[in-house]
Amino acid sequence: MGFAELALRPELLDALSGLGYEEPTPIQRAAVPPLLQGRDLLGQAATGTGKTAAFALPVLQMMPDDGRGSAPTSLVLVPTRELAEQVSQAFHRYGRALGIRVLPIYGGQPIGRQLQVLGRGVDVVVATPGRALDHIGRGTLVLDDVRTVILDEADEMLDMGFAEDIEAILEQTPRERQTVLFSATMPSRLGQIARRHLQDPVRIELGRDASGDEETPLVRQSAYVVTRAHKPAALGRVLDIEAPTAAIVFCRTRQDVDEVTETLNGRGYRAEALHGGMDQAQRDRVMARLRAGTVDLVVATDVAARGLDIQQLTHVVNYNVPSAPESYVHRIGRVGRAGREGVAITLAEPREHRMLKAIERLINQRIAIEKVPTIxxxxxxxxxxxxxxxxxxxxxxxxxxxxxxxxxxxxxxxxxxxxxxxxxxxxxxTGGTTDDEEIPEVAQPARSKGTDPARRDGKRARDRTAGTTRLYFGVGRAGGVRPQDLVGAIAGESHLRGRDIGAIEIAERFSLVEVPESAADDVITALRRTAIKGKKTTIRRERDDVKKGARREGHQRRGK
Structure with missing residues (x-):
């Protein structure tokens, strides 16, 4: 099926042909016909599958040839400045022959120019919610003539706290309008917005591999399980092996971004940081250098990288496992486009193994666990x-x-x-860094078909989980300690959560708690400053004499 089968006007077909587009992607095939009929639409599809053209082409198709007024007839809401620019450029490319008037509106740009263009008249406004509300409040953005409202990357807008802004903007638009919502994921609160504002919508849901079409993102996904202390070295080795043309390394915090950037530059890479502590001019310079090929790697937080679209990107690296599985979908959607295979790599600490499983359930795909390259x-x-x-x-x-x-x-x-x-x-x-220390291999948790030993309070797990150790606490039943007291103290003072803690054994005068080996020293350090049941207690790794004592006490209790 070619674009001609979508019954698009000749000017649009010529523009698409000139851009080298031969046939529509699955989301375009599914979305364009109902949008041309004026239907509301709720679409779920991964980033990079052609969503922009899926809503831009119908808007342009229904644009009158003449008699256009000064107020916009279409409004596109997007989460970030970068995405606003990209969507505006797409409208210009597709609708140049139609004389389309498009204006991107976002923060960080002088408002004077936006006021001038709005005063001359526009057909399509592509805006971030905050700046759109600003103009509405000034009276410079009037939405009375809007016939189509599009929410692009709607889940991202909700994650950034724009839910109330979106509601306020929609209240300023006519009730008789066409509303289109596109999102990579569909959280429950997004469903609530859809039920309130979409009328009998057409629903489209395309997975990353739903069609086998060559336009569907192709991403080779793998993960390396390493301890926190060895993650910088592991990252360097994996990048050395992969040799990416251009890559984004995602970190959880600004501090991680700065530390990883410094590590990679020390290893000989040309790496640049990108996080919320930088102003827009600094961000633009970093992205320009990446697109020009003078930078190999950008190390970024999720917030700073939202909306970025880099055609030459080959690798996405998760230095930290995303806290929300949906974030993983957004991150890896930046590679594997237009039939080119992309690579998504995740560095997971042992305690994050369950988070990988949650991601696998969301994407309905296994992530291969690889071994960290050796010396x-x-x-x-x-x-x-x-x-x-x-x-x-x-x-x-x-x-x-x-x-x-x-x-x-x-x-x-x-x-x-x-x-x-x-x-x-x-x-x-050729230079390069030669590592002289092996990175220890972390044993993977065994897949159990029965009860998870980590959930048996106060009972010894028959099969110890690989990669764990036991900690000695110098307080037991005589001190009134219960399993929940130990779990609460560990989870409250360290980075572990309750589900990361394994079997707990409480003796008369001491207790033994199973924790991930990689986290043992951190837990000991954190809890030395903490009282359990109101008392400071000795905390250390289990010793052989304690093992014998625990066995002896167990025998005595069973004998009674």
């Missing part, structure tokens, strides 16, 4: 790079003027030894 792997990789560089020189370059060096040395040394010395020189000249 031997890294050395082999560097040798491969050296071999490839030498091969390229031998094939394409003129090396004749170096013959005199080889001939002179051949009087004294064997030709093979001369070649080996040359390879060594070339190899060492």
């Amino acid at each position: 031997a792997d890294m050395r082999a990789r560097r040798l491969d790079l050296t071999r490839a560089a030498l091969r390229e020189i031998l094939i394409s370059d003129d090396v004749e003027h170096y013959r005199v060096v080889v001939e002179t040395l051949s009087d004294e040394f064997d030709l093979m030894h001369i070649a080996l010395a040359g390879v060594k020189l070339a190899h060492e000249a």
